[in-house]
Structure formats: C-alpha cells, structure tokens
Amino acid sequence: MTDLLNIHNLKVEFDTDEGRILAVDNVILKLQEGQILGLVGESGSGKSVTAKSIMQLNAENAVYGDNSKIVLEGQDVLKFKENQDLKVIRGGKVSMIFQEPMASFAPAITIGDQMVELLLLHKKISKEKAKSISIDMLDRVGIADADKRFKQYAFELSGGMRQRAMIAMALSTMPKLLLADEPTTALDVTIQAQVIDLIKDIVNEYKMGVIFITHDLSVIAQTVDYVAVMYLGTIVESGSVREIISNPKHPYTQGLIEALPDLNNLDKPLKPIPGDIPSPLERPTGCVFHTRCKLFESGVCDNAVPPLSEYAKEHTVACFKVNNNEQ
Amino acid sequence: MNSEQNLITIKNISVDFSFQENFLSKKQKIQAVKNVSLNIKKGSFVGLVGESGSGKTTLGRAILAANKISSGKVIFHDGDKDYDLTNISKQELKEYRKKAQLIFQDPYSALSPRMTVRDIIAEPLEVMKITNTREETDKRVREIASKCRLNLEHLRRYPHAFSGGQRQRISIARALVSNPKFIVADESVAALDVSIQADILNLLKSLRKELNLTYLFISHDLSVVAHVCDVVAVMYLGHIVEIAPSRELFKNPRHSYTKALLSSIPSIDPEKQSNAIELKGEIPSAMNPPSGCVFRTRCPNPTHDCKEGNIEMGLIEVNPGHWVDQCCVNCK
Numbered sequence: 145m146t147d148l149l150n151i152h153n154l155k156v157e158f159d160t161d162e163g164r165i166l167a168v169d170n171v172i173l174k175l176q177e178g179q180i181l182g183l184v185g186e187s188g189s190g191k192s193v194t195a196k197s198i199m200q201l202n203a204e205n206a207v208y209g210d211n212s213k214i215v216l217e218g219q220d221v222l223k224f225k226e227n228q229d230l231k232v233i234r235g236g237k238v239s240m241i242f243q244e245p246m247a248s249f250a251p252a253i254t255i256g257d258q259m260v261e262l263l264l265l266h267k268k269i270s271k272e273k274a275k276s277i278s279i280d281m282l283d284r285v286g287i288a289d290a291d292k293r294f295k296q297y298a299f300e301l302s303g304g305m306r307q308r309a310m311i312a313m314a315l316s317t318m319p320k321l322l323l324a325d326e327p328t329t330a331l332d333v334t335i336q337a338q339v340i341d342l343i344k345d346i347v348n349e350y351k352m353g354v355i356f357i358t359h360d361l362s363v364i365a366q367t368v369d370y371v372a373v374m375y376l377g378t379i380v381e382s383g384s385v386r387e388i389i390s391n392p393k394h395p396y397t398q399g400l401i402e403a404l405p406d407l408n409n410l411d412k413p414l415k416p417i418p419g420d421i422p423s424p425l426e427r428p429t430g431c432v433f434h435t436r437c438k439l440f441e442s443g444v445c446d447n448a449v450p451p452l453s454e455y456a457k458e459h460t461v462a463c464f465k466v467n468n469n470e471q
Numbered sequence: 472m473n474s475e476q477n478l479i480t481i482k483n484i485s486v487d488f489s490f491q492e493n494f495l496s497k498k499q500k501i502q503a504v505k506n507v508s509l510n511i512k513k514g515s516f517v518g519l520v521g522e523s524g525s526g527k528t529t530l531g532r533a534i535l536a537a538n539k540i541s542s543g544k545v546i547f548h549d550g551d552k553d554y555d556l557t558n559i560s561k562q563e564l565k566e567y568r569k570k571a572q573l574i575f576q577d578p579y580s581a582l583s584p585r586m587t588v589r590d591i592i593a594e595p596l597e598v599m600k601i602t603n604t605r606e607e608t609d610k611r612v613r614e615i616a617s618k619c620r621l622n623l624e625h626l627r628r629y630p631h632a633f634s635g636g637q638r639q640r641i642s643i644a645r646a647l648v649s650n651p652k653f654i655v656a657d658e659s660v661a662a663l664d665v666s667i668q669a670d671i672l673n674l675l676k677s678l679r680k681e682l683n684l685t686y687l688f689i690s691h692d693l694s695v696v697a698h699v700c701d702v703v704a705v706m707y708l709g710h711i712v713e714i715a716p717s718r719e720l721f722k723n724p725r726h727s728y729t730k731a732l733l734s735s736i737p738s739i740d741p742e743k744q745s746n747a748i749e750l751k752g753e754i755p756s757a758m759n760p761p762s763g764c765v766f767r768t769r770c771p772n773p774t775h776d777c778k779e780g781n782i783e784m785g786l787i788e789v790n791p792g793h794w795v796d797q798c799c800v801n802c803k
Contacts (some may be wrong), residue, residue: 164620186664186666187635187664190610198571208754254488263685296698302753304753305521305753324655331737332523332691332730333522333524333691333693333736334522334731334732334735334750335522335753337735337747338736338749339750340737341747359664359665360665360737361665361739362684362694362736362737362738362739363737365737365738365739365740365741366737366738366741367737367800383740386742390739390741391738399666400665400666401739403665403666403668403669403741404665404669404694405669405695405697405698406694407693407694407697407721407738409735409758410697410718410721411716413673414668414669414672414673414698415669416666416667416669416670416673417666420634420636420637421634452670
C-alpha cells in the first residue's frame with residue numbers, strides 16, 4: 145500500500161535580518177488513508193511550519209532543503225512552483241483548519257458565499273449544486289438550521305459553531321488530507337469533546353488522512369493513532385499513541401507528561417522541565433534537547449545529532465542515552 | 472460559615488450591563504452575574520470554572536471594584552477594617568487597589584514593550600505612591616523580583632527578550648509589588664505551554680505561603696484547578712451552580728453541569744475511552760436566559776419541573792462546605 149503522504153528529510157529555514165533560522169530539520173513522517181497523525185510539542189517546536197510546508201503556505205522567506213521531499217499521492221509537492229499546480233493542493237487535495245475560526249472567515253462575506261466560492265474554484269459544478277453541497281456539509285457537521293446559517297456571517301455564530309463551519313468548509317471539496325492546526329485549543333472542554341468526536345467520525349466516513357497539531361497531550365491521547373513529538377524543529381520520539389503515552393522513552397516526552405496535571409492523582413507534584421526553550425538563533429549543537437536534559441552526557445549529547453532509531457515495534461526515539469542503554 | 476475568617480464576603484451580587492442596539496432602540500440589560508454569594512477564606516486558593524460567557528471574569532473584576540456592582544454586597548475584611556466595595560470612598564478605593572491585584576492571561580500583551588522590566592515592576596509603586604525615593608523603589612523591586620525567581624540582571628532588559636514563562640513571572644512580580652493580600656488570577660496559565668504552566672503554578676503556590684496570599688483563580692482548565700485550588704466554584708450563565716472543596720467536587724460532583732464538564736476532560740490514557748456526557752447545543756445567550764434553572768435547556772436529564780422552568784435557583788448545602796443548586800440536589 146502506498147502512503148498517502150510521505151515526508152522525507154524535511155528541512156525548512158527562514159531568511160531573516162538576523163540570519164538564517166532553522167525552523168524544521170530532518171522531519172520524517174508517513175501517513176496512510178484513514179489515519180490520524182498527531183504532532184505535539186511546545187510553541188516554537190515547528191509543528192505548524194511542518195504542516196504549512198505541505199501546502200507551501202510558509203512565509204516568502206522560507207527556504208526548503210535540497211533533499212527535502214513531501215510526496216502526496218506520488219507527487220512531490222515541494223517541486224510545485226506554478227500557481228496552477230498549487231491550486232490543486234491548496235483547498236483541493238489538502239484542506240486546513242485553524243485554531244481561531246473567527247480569524248479564518250472573512251468577516252464581511254456570508255459563510256455560505258465563502259463555501260460556494262471555494263467549491264467553484266475547485267470543482268466544475270454549477271452554483272446551485274455548490275450551494276446544496278455546502279448546506280449538506282453544514283448539516284453533516286451538526287449545525288442545526290443549516291440553510292439559515294448558510295446566509296449568516298461568521299460573527300453571528302458562537303465559537304463552537306464557527307469551528308464546525310470551518311470544518312464543513314474544509315471538507316466540502318473532499319480533500320485527501322486534512323491539516324488541523326490546534327483546532328480545539330480555543331474551545332471550551334464540552335465543545336472540544338464534540339469537535340474531537342466529529343473529526344473522528346469524519347475520518348471513518350471519508351477515509352481521509354489527518355494531521356492533528358496540538359500542544360495538549362490529553363487531546364492527542366484521545367484523538368490520534370500515531371504521534372510524533374517535536375522539539376525545536378526535530379522529531380524526538382514517534383510511534384503509536386498507546387506506546388508513546390504509556391511508555392515514553394525520550395526525556396522530553398517524559399518531561400511533558402510529568403508536567404501535565406493528572407485528575408486521577410491530585411497529589412502528584414507538577415514537575416516543570418528545567419530551563420527555557422532556547423532561542424532558534426542559538427540552536428544547541430548535537431541533540432537539541434541537551435541543554436535541558438536530565439540524561440545529558442558531555443561529549444556525547446552535544447557532539448552529534450542522535451538519529452531517530454527504532455526502539456520497539458511502532459516506537460522510534462532520537463536519544464543516544466536511551467538507544468545505547470538498551471543494546 | 473464563620474465570617475471572621477473570611478477575607479472577602481460576597482453576598483447576592485449581580486452585575487448588569489446595559490446597552491442599546493442603536494441610538495433609537497430601547498435600552499436593554501444583560502445580567503452577566505446573577506445573585507452570586509461566595510465566601511473567600513483567608514489564605515485559600517479558590518477556583519472559579521465555567522465555559523466562556525459564564526461570567527467568571529465579570530465576577531472577578533467586580534470583586535476588584537473594576538466593574539460596577541448592580542446589587543448586593545462585597546466586603547473585604549482587612550484586619551479591623553472592612554471595605555464595602557458597593558459603597559466605597561475614593562480614598563478607600565485607593566487603599567483597596569494596593570490590597571487587591573490582578574494577574575492577566577496573556578503575558579505578551581500585558582507588558583509594555585517600551586518599558587524595561589524594572590520600570591514595569593516599579594510602576595505600581597510610583598503610581599500608588601508607596602515608596603518615596605528611588606533607592607526604596609529599587610530595593611522593593613529587587614526583593615519581589617527575586618521572590619518571583621527573576622534574574623536580577625534581567626531588570627534592565629525589555630520584555631521582548633523574554634519567553635512566555637519569564638514574562639508571566641514579570642507580570643506576577645508587578646501584581647505583587649504593592650504587597651497585596653488578595654490576587655485574582657484570570658486564566659493566568661491558559662496561554663502557556665504545559666511545562667511552563669507547571670512552573671508558574673508551583674510559583675503561585677509557594678508565594679501563597681511566603682506572602683500570605685489569597686487567590687481567586689479563574690480558569691477553564693479543570694485539571695489545573697483540581698491541582699492547585701482548595702475550593703472550587705462552578706459557574707454557568709452568571710450563576711454559581713456548585714461550590715465544594717476540590718477533592719470532594721472532583722470525586723462526587725452533584726450538579727449535572729459539573730458532571731458534564733468533568734466527563735468532557737480528555738484523559739491522558741488512550742485506553743480510557745471518553746464517555747463524555749454530551750451537552751446539547753451551546754450556552755444560551757445571556758440576553759435571553761432560560762426561566763427557572765438556567766441549565767435546563769441543556770440538562771441531560773431534566774425532571775418535569777425543571778423543564779417547565781418551575782424551580783427557582785439557589786444553593787443548598789448537601790455536605791459540609793458542599794453547596795449545590797437546589798434544582799439538581801436530587802439529580803441522578
């Protein structure tokens with residue numbers, strides 16, 4: 145079975161006045177149809193840059209590595225330069241939903257007009273057909289009175305409803321791949337639970353692949369099949385979600401889980417990861433996490449970049465100390 | 472409850488906002504907080520949870536005298552002196568400002584980019600005329616900065632040089648510099664990454680002991696609240712529907728809304744399938760709240776009387792310190 149998406153050695157740098165900043169380095173990801181892949185990490189870890197690279201939505205000053213490949217259904221999308229080609233991906237084969245649905249809808253155009261516009265751009269159908277598809281889709285994501293909402297503006301909807309409308313719009317073109325960038329972060333827990341259920345249902349029904357970006361490990365645990373933990377632009381650990389959460393091996397993943405409040409154990413002290421995330425301008429040599437790591441060994445960890453190697457079935461870790469000890 | 476230990480006594484307060492859709496239309500009224508009573512004990516860490524639009528922030532601001540209180544009473548007990556916030560003189564309000572402070576949600580927008588960290592922390596001292604000389608101000612700034620675990624060499628820098636966690640420590644230092652007794656922390660960790668969140672929560676906890684602080688901790692994140700707070704109040708559409716000591720609340724929630732909220736928290740254990748009690752629809756508009764129990768339109772198992780809106784709202788004590796809205800006392 146060929147992969148729906150295969151990201152190979154992705155490297156993204158940004159040219160700025162202060163020099164070239166490495167945002168994403170050596171990222172390898174695979175995704176099959178009907179799978180949800182989670183990307184988790186703190187702010188500045190390169191989750192969003194990775195996702196945006198798939199649609200080439202990064203800012204103009206982004207520079208992609210020479211060996212980087214993003215293969216979507218057999219085509220390397222990083223080779224696409226013409227708008228004609230990019231249009232097929234953006235909103236067509238790949239759709240994206242964002243954290244803040246208010247900022248993603250145009251405020252002065254009705255929800256319906258925006259949905260129809262998107263459909264007419266990507267499909268050769270009549271306006272009436274586009275309208276009926278849009279209303280069906282709004283109905284499908286659980287918006288009551290879909291034909292009434294179709295004529296309303298984004299500000300007239302509540303937060304949860306807006307996010308549903310956003311999902312309806314993203315799905316209306318039947319994309320092969322859905323990128324969800326912190327889709328539940330701005331929502332209340334009750335609404336968050338509804339949106340997570342909705343995304344899972346849709347994956348089952350339409351068999352698309354989803355990349356789900358969040359900083360919240362509990363949301364990851366409840367939503368995704370596979371997870372990749374990112375720190376300063378690299379993947380430090382990846383594997384099936386059960387394996388990673390129940391048996392984390394990388395000190396960073398362990399730190400993230402220890403810092404999380406646990407409702408089943410209220411006496412557990414909250415343990416922050418020591419130190420601060422380094423500035424991207426002062427990227428540590430060797431393993432990027434070594435400045436904050438409890439297993440740090442001088443001369444080993446700051447010397448070379450640890451490769452992402454297989455620790456167990458469906459579990460890879462990039463850490464010299466973990467991999468060496470197990471051999 | 473014994474009011475002598477209370478730092479703040481809130482009795483039946485309501486906060487209304489009036490507005491006009493346009494200048495010809497009739498004035499309308501929104502009740503953001505309705506008939507809320509709450510006692511905040513000295514030295515306690517009180518949590519206030521609820522969805523957006525439930526009135527948490529409005530209540531917090533009303534206690535700080537930053538919102539007008541429409542009816543009811545808020546009394547701040549400071550030693551021998553009581554400040555009645557609904558009837559406070561200008562002079563008293565000035566004193567009260569030193570004693571009650573607010574920590575904001577977003578440390579990126581709460582700090583002026585044009586001021587050095589030292590000036591940011593020192594500003595309240597100068598505005599409130601707490602210190603007289605520059606030496607005195609500097610001494611106080613250094614003292615509080617080191618308590619908040621800020622590097623003293625950083626005082627000369629500007630906020631842009633700091634990460635989110637460090638900025639939040641700066642805004643905590645600024646709130647604490649006037650030596651307040653009461654702090655409202657409004658979603659103070661919501662914008663932070665989990666590891667930084669843990670650090671800030673630990674800092675708030677240790678400062679409570681060190682400086683004898685009392686907190687009102689407003690948050691939508693229930694697992695954070697469970698970890699730091701002693702007492703939790705749950706708000707829905709302007710009403711407090713349940714108050715209980717945190718452990719009791721999380722082990723034995725009584726109100727249907729609290730149960731639904733708790734069941735919606737995603738578990739870190741992937742094996743544990745979510746069994747969220749689904750709340751239909753969304754929080755109703757505060758302009759047009761349901762009659763009777765405000766939760767009845769989304770309640771998963773309303774009785775006949777609830778549905779008709781026949782039951783008035785009001786808290787009943789079911790266990791020592793555990794208060795539930797009477798509509799839900801007998802709910803399954």
